[in-house]
Amino acid sequence: MASLPDDVRDALRPLLPPSHSIVHAEHLTDLWAGYGAIFRLTLSSAPPPSSSSSPPPSRYTLILKYIDAPAPSSSSSLSSERKRISYVVETNFYARFRTRLPADVHAPSLVGTALTSRGGRATLLTDLRDGFPEFAEKRATLSPSQVHLAVEWLAKYHATFSGLAQRVDLDDFFPPPSVPSSSPSGTDDGDRTGLWRQGGYTYLSTRLSELAAIAPTSKWGRLGLHKDSPLPYAIDWCLRSPRLRSRLTLCHGDVKAANMAFSSPSSSSSSAGQAVAFYDFQYPGLSLGVQDLAKFFATSIPTSLLSPSASADELLKMYHDILIDALPLDQLGIRDAHEARTQWYPLADLEADFDLALVAWTCFLAGWSGGFWGNVAWLTDRAERLLCDEAWTAAVLQRWRHEGKGEMPDGS
Structure with a gap:
C-alpha cells in the first residue's frame, strides 16, 4: 500500500x-x-x-x-x-x-x-476503470471501430464548444507561459478559472526554440520550415485566425491513444459495441478542432486506415458530418444544418485547415529534441507534398500578409 x-x-x-x-x-x-x-x-x-x-x-x-x-x-x-x-x-x-x-x-x-x-x-x-476498463495505452494499436469512436467523440466535443471564444472572458484564460500576464499586478495564476487562450502545447509562440533548431539547410529547412522563413509564422497565424472566429472551439490539446479508455464491448449499447472516454485535460484551450485530429492521425491511427484505399479523407468527412449534426445552431446563429455544412464550415475549408495543422505538427517535430514519432512516413509524405506545392505555400503567405498584416507570434 x-x-x-x-x-x-x-x-x-x-x-x-x-x-x-x-x-x-x-x-x-x-x-x-x-x-x-x-x-x-x-x-x-x-x-x-x-x-x-x-x-x-x-x-x-x-x-x-x-x-x-x-x-x-x-x-x-x-x-x-x-x-x-x-x-x-x-x-x-x-x-x-x-x-x-x-x-x-x-x-x-x-x-x-x-x-x-x-x-x-x-x-x-x-475512476474510468469502472466503465472503461480497456486503456488504449496498453494496446499495440487501435482497432478501426475504436478509431471511429474516437473521431466521433472529438466531433461531438468540438461541436459542444464551437463559438466558445465569443462567450468567455479571455482575460481569465492563460496566455502562453512565455507571454507576460495581462491581468492586474498581484493576480495569481490560481485566481484564473479559465483554460489556455491557445490550446495544445506545440504552437509556435511557445515552441520558438524548436523552430530555431531547424537548420535552413536541412530537409525541412529547405522546404521553408525554419526561423528565418515567413512560412511557419504564416501557418501559425492561419490556424489562430480562421475565416470565421466561431469555428474556434475547445481542443483537448493532447489527443493520442494513450489518453483514451474503452468500455468492454458487452457493456455498451453503442453501434460499435464500445464507448470511449478521453482523459488528461491539461492543454484544452481555444483552437481549431482539426489540430486535435492532426495529432491523432499522425500518432495513433493504424497505418492501414491511412492507405489510399482507406484514406484519412474518409475519416475527415465522417468527423465533419458528426460535427455539423451536433452543433448548437442557435448559439452560433446558424439557421440549419445545411447552412452550417455549406457556409459556416464547408468540408473543403475543414480539409484545408487540417493540412495546415499537419504541417504545423511536422514543423514542431522537425525541431523537437525527441524527433519524429507515430505515423512518420504518412505524415512526412503528406507535409512534403504540401510544402512542395508552390500554389499552396503562396496562398498561405498571401492570406497571412493580406489579412494578418504579417503578424508574428508573441515571443518571436
Missing part, C-alpha cells in the same frame, strides 16, 4: 462523506519532473453499525491527482512553467467545463479539489 502524505489525507477528508474512508492507496505513476503523483484510492462506504446483521461496507475507487509543483521563479524554464500551469488548467476544466459535455461524450468527473497545508493540490476524480 502506498503511503499518502498526512497533509494530503487531511485535505481529502472534507471532500468525502463522513462515513467514507480511504482503505488503500495504489501508486499509479509519478508526474513529470517529480511534480506529484497519481494514485488509485480504494474507499469504504460503511453505514453506522446498527446490529450484527449490518451489510458489509461497500467499496469503490477514485483517482487522486496530487500536484506538488514548485512555485514560479526567475529561474523557471518554459517547460516547467507550461507544465505547472497545465495542472491548474486541468482542475479548471473539470470544475467548469466538464459538466457542459453531452452524456455520450465521456470523461472523468470531478469529485472535489483542495489545497494541502504545504501548498500542494489534491484533486479527486471518478
Whole structure:
C-alpha cells in the first residue's frame, strides 16, 4: 500500500462523506519532473453499525491527482512553467467545463479539489476503470471501430464548444507561459478559472526554440520550415485566425491513444459495441478542432486506415458530418444544418485547415529534441507534398500578409 502524505489525507477528508474512508492507496505513476503523483484510492462506504446483521461496507475507487509543483521563479524554464500551469488548467476544466459535455461524450468527473497545508493540490476524480476498463495505452494499436469512436467523440466535443471564444472572458484564460500576464499586478495564476487562450502545447509562440533548431539547410529547412522563413509564422497565424472566429472551439490539446479508455464491448449499447472516454485535460484551450485530429492521425491511427484505399479523407468527412449534426445552431446563429455544412464550415475549408495543422505538427517535430514519432512516413509524405506545392505555400503567405498584416507570434 502506498503511503499518502498526512497533509494530503487531511485535505481529502472534507471532500468525502463522513462515513467514507480511504482503505488503500495504489501508486499509479509519478508526474513529470517529480511534480506529484497519481494514485488509485480504494474507499469504504460503511453505514453506522446498527446490529450484527449490518451489510458489509461497500467499496469503490477514485483517482487522486496530487500536484506538488514548485512555485514560479526567475529561474523557471518554459517547460516547467507550461507544465505547472497545465495542472491548474486541468482542475479548471473539470470544475467548469466538464459538466457542459453531452452524456455520450465521456470523461472523468470531478469529485472535489483542495489545497494541502504545504501548498500542494489534491484533486479527486471518478475512476474510468469502472466503465472503461480497456486503456488504449496498453494496446499495440487501435482497432478501426475504436478509431471511429474516437473521431466521433472529438466531433461531438468540438461541436459542444464551437463559438466558445465569443462567450468567455479571455482575460481569465492563460496566455502562453512565455507571454507576460495581462491581468492586474498581484493576480495569481490560481485566481484564473479559465483554460489556455491557445490550446495544445506545440504552437509556435511557445515552441520558438524548436523552430530555431531547424537548420535552413536541412530537409525541412529547405522546404521553408525554419526561423528565418515567413512560412511557419504564416501557418501559425492561419490556424489562430480562421475565416470565421466561431469555428474556434475547445481542443483537448493532447489527443493520442494513450489518453483514451474503452468500455468492454458487452457493456455498451453503442453501434460499435464500445464507448470511449478521453482523459488528461491539461492543454484544452481555444483552437481549431482539426489540430486535435492532426495529432491523432499522425500518432495513433493504424497505418492501414491511412492507405489510399482507406484514406484519412474518409475519416475527415465522417468527423465533419458528426460535427455539423451536433452543433448548437442557435448559439452560433446558424439557421440549419445545411447552412452550417455549406457556409459556416464547408468540408473543403475543414480539409484545408487540417493540412495546415499537419504541417504545423511536422514543423514542431522537425525541431523537437525527441524527433519524429507515430505515423512518420504518412505524415512526412503528406507535409512534403504540401510544402512542395508552390500554389499552396503562396496562398498561405498571401492570406497571412493580406489579412494578418504579417503578424508574428508573441515571443518571436
